[in-house]
Amino acid sequence: MDSGTERYSILRLSGTGGGYVxxxxxxESALTIILNDHELTTLLCxxxxxxxxxxxxxxxxxxxxxxxxxxxxxxxxxxxxxRVETEGDGVPDGDAVFKRFITSGCGRGASFYSAxxxxxxxxxxxxxxxxxxxVLALVQEFQHRSETFRATGGVHSAALCDARDILVFSEDIxxxxxxxxxxxxxxxxxxxxxxxxxxxxxxxxxxxxxxxVRRNIPLVVSKSAPTSLGLRLGADLGVxxxxxxxxKRMNVYxxxxxxxxxxxxx
Amino acid sequence: MDSGTERYSILRLSGTGGGYVxxxxxxESALTIILNDHELTTLLCxxxxxxxxxxxxxxxxxxxxxxxxxxxxxxxxxxxxxRVETEGDGVPDGDAVFKRFITSGCGRGASFYSAxxxxxxxxxxxxxxxxxxxVLALVQEFQHRSETFRATGGVHSAALCDARDILVFSEDIxxxxxxxxxxxxxxxxxxxxxxxxxxxxxxxxxxxxxxxVRRNIPLVVSKSAPTSLGLRLGADLGVxxxxxxxxKRMNVYxxxxxxxxxxxxx
Numbered sequence: 001m002d003s004g005t006e007r008y009s010i011l012r013l014s015g016t017g018g019g020y021v022x023x024x025x026x027x028e029s030a031l032t033i034i035l036n037d038h039e040l041t042t043l044l045c046x047x048x049x050x051x052x053x054x055x056x057x058x059x060x061x062x063x064x065x066x067x068x069x070x071x072x073x074x075x076x077x078x079x080x081x082x083r084v085e086t087e088g089d090g091v092p093d094g095d096a097v098f099k100r101f102i103t104s105g106c107g108r109g110a111s112f113y114s115a116x117x118x119x120x121x122x123x124x125x126x127x128x129x130x131x132x133x134x135v136l137a138l139v140q141e142f143q144h145r146s147e148t149f150r151a152t153g154g155v156h157s158a159a160l161c162d163a164r165d166i167l168v169f170s171e172d173i174x175x176x177x178x179x180x181x182x183x184x185x186x187x188x189x190x191x192x193x194x195x196x197x198x199x200x201x202x203x204x205x206x207x208x209x210x211x212x213v214r215r216n217i218p219l220v221v222s223k224s225a226p227t228s229l230g231l232r233l234g235a236d237l238g239v240x241x242x243x244x245x246x247x248k249r250m251n252v253y254x255x256x257x258x259x260x261x262x263x264x265x266x
Numbered sequence: 267m268d269s270g271t272e273r274y275s276i277l278r279l280s281g282t283g284g285g286y287v288x289x290x291x292x293x294e295s296a297l298t299i300i301l302n303d304h305e306l307t308t309l310l311c312x313x314x315x316x317x318x319x320x321x322x323x324x325x326x327x328x329x330x331x332x333x334x335x336x337x338x339x340x341x342x343x344x345x346x347x348x349r350v351e352t353e354g355d356g357v358p359d360g361d362a363v364f365k366r367f368i369t370s371g372c373g374r375g376a377s378f379y380s381a382x383x384x385x386x387x388x389x390x391x392x393x394x395x396x397x398x399x400x401v402l403a404l405v406q407e408f409q410h411r412s413e414t415f416r417a418t419g420g421v422h423s424a425a426l427c428d429a430r431d432i433l434v435f436s437e438d439i440x441x442x443x444x445x446x447x448x449x450x451x452x453x454x455x456x457x458x459x460x461x462x463x464x465x466x467x468x469x470x471x472x473x474x475x476x477x478x479v480r481r482n483i484p485l486v487v488s489k490s491a492p493t494s495l496g497l498r499l500g501a502d503l504g505v506x507x508x509x510x511x512x513x514k515r516m517n518v519y520x521x522x523x524x525x526x527x528x529x530x531x532x
Contacts, residue, residue, distance in 0.1 A: 006494050008494070008497060008519065010517045010518060010519050011517070011518040011519075011522040011525070012515070012516075012517050012518075013398050013515065013516050013517075013518060013525070013527065014514055014515045015513075015514035015515075017527075018398075018527060023517060025491065025492060025493065025494050025497060025519075026491060026493050026494065027493070027494045027495075028471055028472060028493035028494050028495035028496065029495065030495075044471065044472060044473065044495070132279050132284075152491055153490065153491040153510065154469055154490070154491035154492070154493060173469070173471065173493055203420055203439070205294055205310065205439065206294060206310060207310065224419065224420070225291065225292060225418055225419040225420035226291060226420070227291065227292050227293070227294035227420060227439055228272050228274070228291050228292065228293045228294050229293075229294035229295065229296075229310070230294065231274060231291060244419065247281075248280055248281035249278070249279065249280045249281075250278075250279050251276045251277070251278050251279075251289060252276060252277040252278075252279060253274065253276050253277075253291075256277040259277070259279070261279065261283075261284060
């Protein structure tokens with residue numbers, strides 16, 4: 001059992017009776033992110049990889065551009081606080097930050113699909129192509145890796161992959177957090193994210209799309225569904241979206257030129 | 267096909283080949299909520315029941331206490347804006363609102379589990395008891411109702427129920443939104459929520475718990491998992507939490523005195 005789970009005594013009922021048993025539940029904790037002494041936000045998350053989560057979040061929100069800007073990261077696991085100090089001041093003032101966080105910083109709130117926003121967002125530039133059988137193999141490996149999910153049924157997973165292997169893997173109760181964790185680890189550990197593949201257990205919504213676009217990642221794969229706004233962004237910003245990967249089937253929604261159909265059979 | 271879905275042309279690949287087909291995807295739209303001329307937040311949601319979603323959200327955030335405070339609700343479906351005008355001014359000023367929305371307003375951000383917060387939150391008072399077979403029957407009916415999910419695989423559902431029937435049902439791409447929609451409808455249409463049951467397709471996390479506690483709802487049921495923080499809040503605030511309802515089985519995590527085990531067999 002990792003630190004992402006804890007034990008809990010429950011009453012388990014079945015058709016024929018029931019009794020008290022010990023079960024495993026997924027942990028949920030608050031993480032407060034402080035950037036240059038400004039308390040930015042508090043996320044609910046799985047209390048693992050807090051450093052990666054904080055850095056990935058700051059990057060996804062456009063508050064951090066590269067590892068070089070980071071002067072110090074202090075993680076207080078007990079209190080659930082990560083402090084990040086950067087070169088310069090690094091925080092837009094008052095209302096601008098708050099506004100940003102209200103409209104796009106939170107898992108729940110984002111209004112970025114205006115023409116102006118998308119014009120400002122650079123398209124993904126990548127000539128990556130992969131075979132359908134590579135995608136199937138990656139998803140199969142991805143599902144084997146998600147141990148907390150198998151124990152508790154309560155977490156999402158995300159992975160950064162190349163066409164052959166999972167390079168970085170994370171779990172979190174939030175699908176946005178799981179992606180921020182892998183992207184934060186890439187940034188801190190110097191793992192290139194461009195030309196790579198993101199596999200996620202969750203739906204491919206607009207917010208997930210914008211996170212991968214910021215890292216110039218051309219391919220997002222899920223066993224779940226995409227949303228209409230995720231697809232519009234993927235089509236406009238050059239991202240290939242694959243959903244409902246199950247067994248040997250998959251749906252390719254956007255930029256299907258990246259998927260080679262006459263693939264080697266794995 | 268309802269307004270929660272749209273058609274999309276996709277490349278469907280299988281083990282033996284593939285081709286272009288028309289598929290149905292779940293719609294995702296931005297909804298901006300304006301309270302007394304203050305732009306509060308923009309949610310990503312399914313573009314249905316926007317009026318209920320806005321009112322439920324304001325209630326869940328503590329910015330609205332009762333239907334009597336509402337002077338006017340204006341819904342602009344095309345632009346995705348709901349304006350709510352209330353008696354008095356009704357909006358705490360500047361930083362207080364922003365702060366609130368950063369730390370607890372967003373699906374992703376909440377830091378409310380401090381001793382002080384929970385001491386301030388009234389416990390649920392209800393003597394409701396239901397049989398295990400009633401719970402199983404409600405969940406079965408609930409799963410039959412989720413049409414968009416069956417079409418697209420991309421939405422969450424929530425329902426307010428009594429021990430026999432589903433009274434209010436909603437779908438949304440966000441599990442928080444689906445609950446806010448049912449609670450908003452209750453508030454506007456005068457449907458009592460206290461002593462009722464909430465069934466949700468999603469995980470029972472701390473944020474879901476706090477929404478139901480605000481409406482004095484004593485029982486939350488899901489086929490998915492609860493989180494550790496959801497369970498702590500449920501235990502402390504008097505809410506019975508049932509998870510993993512599948513077939514004839516269920517896990518009762520907190521306040522199991524509300525579930526009668528010697529039930530009539532349905």
